[in-house]
Amino acid sequence: MSERARVNLQDYRDVEGPFDRIVSVGMFEHVGINHYETFFRKSEQLLAEHGVMVLHSIGRSEGPSVTSPWIAKYIFPGGYIPSLSEVLPHIERSGLLITDIEILRLHYAETLKAWRERFLAHREEVERLYDQHFVRMWEFYLAASEMSFREQNLMVFQIQITKRQDVVPMTRDYISREERRLRGAEGERHPPLRLAGE
Numbered sequence: 229m230s231e232r233a234r235v236n237l238q239d240y241r242d243v244e245g246p247f248d249r250i251v252s253v254g255m256f257e258h259v260g261i262n263h264y265e266t267f268f269r270k271s272e273q274l275l276a277e278h279g280v281m282v283l284h285s286i287g288r289s290e291g292p293s294v295t296s297p298w299i300a301k302y303i304f305p306g307g308y309i310p311s312l313s314e315v316l317p318h319i320e321r322s323g324l325l326i327t328d329i330e331i332l333r334l335h336y337a338e339t340l341k342a343w344r345e346r347f348l349a350h351r352e353e354v355e356r357l358y359d360q361h362f363v364r365m366w367e368f369y370l371a372a373s374e375m376s377f378r379e380q381n382l383m384v385f386q387i388q389i390t391k392r393q394d395v396v397p398m399t400r401d402y403i404s405r406e407e408r409r410l411r412g413a414e415g416e417r418h419p420p421l422r423l424a425g426e
Contacts, residue, residue, distance in 0.1 A: 245274035256285040257307050268322035280396060281389040287311060290381040303369055312385060319389060327396050328388035336384050337377035344370035
């Protein structure tokens with residue numbers, strides 16, 4: 229893929245654009261609530277006039293709250309799970325337009341369940357690499373996180389953002405049409421599914 233993709237390890241504030249497409253996955257939870265204005269102003273600068281941005285983030289469905297002290301100490305120091313009410317005003321003030329919001333409620337619970345099952349299937353190997361304390365802590369993190377999505381107030385939101393109203397189609401139908409087209413183009417060429425690290 230080196231001829232088709234370039235990977236840069238750099239601060240988003242140092243990136244230069246413009247870009248037709250911007251997709252942020254798994255990063256926004258680490259931007260910090262005090263930096264949301266900077267994040268969206270930079271996004272507005274980087275997005276081309278006809279561009280589309282998708283912000284994918286874990287979020288809270290019950291409004292602003294605090295980070296679990298255990299998560300803050302052992303898993304994601306400095307991380308924060310935002311509510312939509314904390315994010316949307318910053319998008320609006322940046323001059324960007326929200327063209328769609330999708331809430332994925334239980335999807336990530338299933339992802340965390342699969343991660344935990346795979347982790348436990350390799351428990352002895354992980355314990356050799358780290359130790360029993362790490363294994364217990366990580367199992368607890370995965371189980372507790374799954375339950376937070378299943379039974380409490382966590383969800384994943386995806387916000388589609390543009391600079392102009394007419395950049396994306398009026399309905400979401402184009403997404404499923406494109407998925408069908410890509411599956412058809414893929415035909416029988418299904419790449420083998422590999423686990424992380426394989």
